[in-house]
Structures are given as C-alpha cells and as structure tokens.
Amino acid sequence: MIRNFTYEFQPGSFYHLSGPEFGGKRLLLQVLGLLLPPDSGEIIVDGSRVTDLDIDDLGEIRNRKYGFLFSSPFLLPAFTVLENVAMPLFKIAQVDTSEAKAITEEILEIVGVSRIATSSVGQLDELDGMLAALARALVHHPRVLIAELVGNDMQAAEAESLLSTLRASGQRLGLAVIATLAPHVSWEEADVRLEIGPEGVQEFK
Numbered sequence: 001m002i003r004n005f006t007y008e009f010q011p012g013s014f015y016h017l018s019g020p021e022f023g024g025k026r027l028l029l030q031v032l033g034l035l036l037p038p039d040s041g042e043i044i045v046d047g048s049r050v051t052d053l054d055i056d057d058l059g060e061i062r063n064r065k066y067g068f069l070f071s072s073p074f075l076l077p078a079f080t081v082l083e084n085v086a087m088p089l090f091k092i093a094q095v096d097t098s099e100a101k102a103i104t105e106e107i108l109e110i111v112g113v114s115r116i117a118t119s120s121v122g123q124l125d126e127l128d129g130m131l132a133a134l135a136r137a138l139v140h141h142p143r144v145l146i147a148e149l150v151g152n153d154m155q156a157a158e159a160e161s162l163l164s165t166l167r168a169s170g171q172r173l174g175l176a177v178i179a180t181l182a183p184h185v186s187w188e189e190a191d192v193r194l195e196i197g198p199e200g201v202q203e204f205k
Helices: 025-032 055-065 081-093 097-111 126-138 156-173
Strands: 014-018 066-069 144-150 176-181 192-197 200-204
Touching: 014 025, 014 156, 025 144, 025 176, 055 066, 055 081, 066 126, 081 097, 081 126, 097 126, 097 156, 126 156, 144 156, 156 176
Parallel strands: 014 176, 014 192, 066 144, 144 176
Antiparallel strands: 192 200
C-alpha cells in the first residue's frame, strides 16, 4: 500500500517507477493512469480534479489526455502500420481522412518508423511492433503516456532503443511519460526515478 504520496509530474519528463515486483509500483501506475481509483486523496489532470468523476467522464479523460503503451503491441493484423496508428484519430479526435494521414505521418516521423508505414503487422520485428504501438499511443497528442513493463519479451539492446525513443518522443511532444520496466531491463536515462518501497516513494534524479 502506498501512503502519503504527493507529486507533480512535469511535461517533457520521463518517470521510471521502480521497486520490488510486488511492492506497489504496478498499483501506482494503474492509479496514475486513472485505471483504478485511489483509496483516498485526489488526482488532478490539467488543473481539474478527476478523482470523483463517473465512469463515462473518467473514460473521456483517459481517451483524450492519456496514451497507453502495454507490454505487447496489440496491433490489428489486417491493417498496415499507418492504418493502425491512425485509428485513435477517428475514434477520439474525429478528424477527416486527409488530416488523420498528415498527423499520423508526423507521429511516425517523430517515433522514427516512417520507413514501415505501409508494412503489414506480420512483417514487423519485436522492436518495430512496439514502436508502431508507441506511435499509436501518441497520435492523438496526449498529455500523459502510461507505459507498462517496457522491454518485456525484448532483448536488452532493443529495450534500450525503445526506451530512448519513448523519452525523446515525450520531450518533443511535451508530455509526461510514466513507466515501469520489465524485470530484466536496466536503464539509467530516466529524468526521474520514483522508487516504491516499504517506507513510501522516494525520488531520485
């Protein structure tokens, strides 16, 4: 259980939640991602208190202001990378086709995967699949990116490449990246490490 945690996450910064596997970091990540309500206290997003919102309003905040990168890419195999990445724009931003294409191409360039825009999902290796999933999580320009178990099922070098792209993308787009890493991944380039332990949360820069 995490108590007495007060923190202000800054745009453009990468936050690594670390600590024992069963020490509360996954729970904290879910609370910060508005996937679980806190037992007490409040969460403020863009100056607005969101703790007491109903399910529909909370879902709307998540859809518009949050991006999520899971430990597997979950791309739709029947579509190209560009089509997969563009999907949130039609569901969330409700833009027209030409605008969606322009925004998607910009995000693919930022993430560094323009070269695979027309590739099918089945042609992608593990790293490119996760980079495509990252582009999809960023395409609607969220304020916060929640990333869980980054580097899971990846070699160390691939995981480091993904993490470096995550950090650089967050800086360029001005969003806060809050992440947990896969157990085998060691990476020291986060702007802030928040270590969750028996005595609470400690900040390391």
